[in-house]
Amino acid sequence: QVQLVQSGAEVKKPGASVKVSCKTSGYPFSIYIISWLRQAPGQGLEWMGCISPGNGNTNYTQRFQGRVTLTTDTATTTSYMELRGLTPDDTAIYFCARGVDYLAHWGQGALVTVSS
Amino acid sequence: DIQMTQSPSTLSAFVGDRVTITCRASQSISRWLAWYQQKPGKAPKLLIYKASSLEVGVPSRFSGSGSGTEFTLTISTLQPDDFATYYCQQYNTFPLTFGGGTKVDVK
Numbered sequence: 004q005v006q007l008v009q010s011g012a013e014v015k016k017p018g019a020s021v022k023v024s025c026k027t028s029g030y031p032f033s034i035y036i037i038s039w040l041r042q043a044p045g046q047g048l049e050w051m052g053c054i055s056p057g058n059g060n061t062n063y064t065q066r067f068q069g070r071v072t073l074t075t076d077t078a079t080t081t082s083y084m085e086l087r088g089l090t091p092d093d094t095a096i097y098f099c100a101r102g103v104d105y106l107a108h109w110g111q112g113a114l115v116t117v118s119s
Numbered sequence: 120d121i122q123m124t125q126s127p128s129t130l131s132a133f134v135g136d137r138v139t140i141t142c143r144a145s146q147s148i149s150r151w152l153a154w155y156q157q158k159p160g161k162a163p164k165l166l167i168y169k170a171s172s173l174e175v176g177v178p179s180r181f182s183g184s185g186s187g188t189e190f191t192l193t194i195s196t197l198q199p200d201d202f203a204t205y206y207c208q209q210y211n212t213f214p215l216t217f218g219g220g221t222k223v224d225v226k
Contacts, residue, residue: 038215047206047217047218047219047220048155048163048206048208048217049217050214050215050216050217052214062213062214064214065214098162098163100162103210103215104151104153104168104210105153105165105168105169105208105210106153106155106163106165106208107165107168107174109162109163110162111161111162112162
């Protein structure tokens with residue numbers, strides 16, 4: 004069955020960077036684009052961008068352009084999201100999901116807390 | 120970006136009630152709309168895609184309708200497991216965007 008398993012919770016100081024992983028299994032990794040989203044405490048869902056594992060092409064929302072980098076490792080069928088220049092406003096649960104249209108398969112989420 | 124507006128933001132209902140949630144897009148998205156259910160501490164769960172197609176395994180009491188800019192999610196007979204927050208999402212155009220959510224709680 005399709006599974007996306009994310010890395011654990013992180014606590015970071017303002018100005019630092021964080022890298023969250025998303026290990027996939029149960030389907031051909033290169034075929035499906037992976038989206039990354041986040042959800043601040045008590046807030047709604049925000050799509051950050053996506054990456055095509057087949058060719059490495061990425062699409063980032065303007066809000067995160069220049070501050071986020073999505074990558075994939077086809078050998079380990081893992082996708083990564085790195086966010087730089089963290090501020091307390093980046094405190095959120097970060098999700099990976101398979102696809103770039105409707106999202107039927109999600110990781111469990113990774114809580115990133117930014118605090119001094 | 121396409122703005123998605125859900126209403127109401129909170130809905131109080133009894134088990135057995137018929138529940139309807141509305142989602143409006145700031146421009147036409149054809150039928151490229153999905154609905155999700157989210158419970159606290161969990162990832163969203165896909166319920167409906169392409170406005171009215173039921174995801175495999177989702178109970179038939181959930182249904183979706185609409186096209187263009189106006190969409191609805193209906194729960195025909197609310198069950199105890201349905202108390203949750205519901206989100207709509209458009210996938211007509213990048214970036215993908217979500218409605219603000221509708222929390223369905225116990226009346």
